[in-house]
Amino acid sequence: MNSAEIEELKTLVEQQYGKVLGTTTDFEEFSLYAGRKTGTRVSPSTLKRIWGYVSDKHKPRTFTLDVLAQCIGHDNFAAFVAWLKTSTRYNSSFFSANQLISNELHAGSSVEIGWSPNRLVHLDYLGNSLYKVTESANSKMQPGDVFMTGCFIKGQPLYLPYIERNGQRTPPFVAGRNGGLTIINRIK
Incomplete structure (x- = not known):
């Protein structure tokens, strides 16, 4: 089961990567990409579980989330979550409208x-x-x-x-x- 923060992380990872992860080949290629980008490899099977490509009810390990957060420029998952809480991209706001x-x-x-x-x-x-x-x-x-x-x-x-x-x-x-x-x- 994924939290809203993990779902947002997945969305931003796909945006940064430039491709939606939806096939076995996608997960294998992204695993290699993440390894090159961060120096740490996450297995395609782990990625498939996080993305819901295969059924799994376990919460992802922090290590895995840290690697994904590093793929989009954060030090780790905790830093990513802290950024989400302060980012104006996600804040409610008033706006002018006709x-x-x-x-x-x-x-x-x-x-x-x-x-x-x-x-x-x-x-x-x-x-x-x-x-x-x-x-x-x-x-x-x-x-x-x-x-x-x-x-x-x-x-x-x-x-x-x-x-x-x-x-x-x-x-x-x-x-x-x-x-x-x-x-x-x-x-x-």
């Missing part, structure tokens, strides 16, 4: 949202953060669909837990998965 917040609208307002490629949806605000689709161009949303959201943020995807369609709830839906919403307009 956004439309539901509680700033009144029932009967109309909103237009869009995202790439060429998706455009017109919505009527029903109140209580509920929206009804009135027009939809090139989107999987359909006129009559109803959904709930607290806000629309330009440049961010719109994640919806479900869309109410013909009395049924759909699975979760995301609009603008790649690139986020590009159009957010209050029509009236």
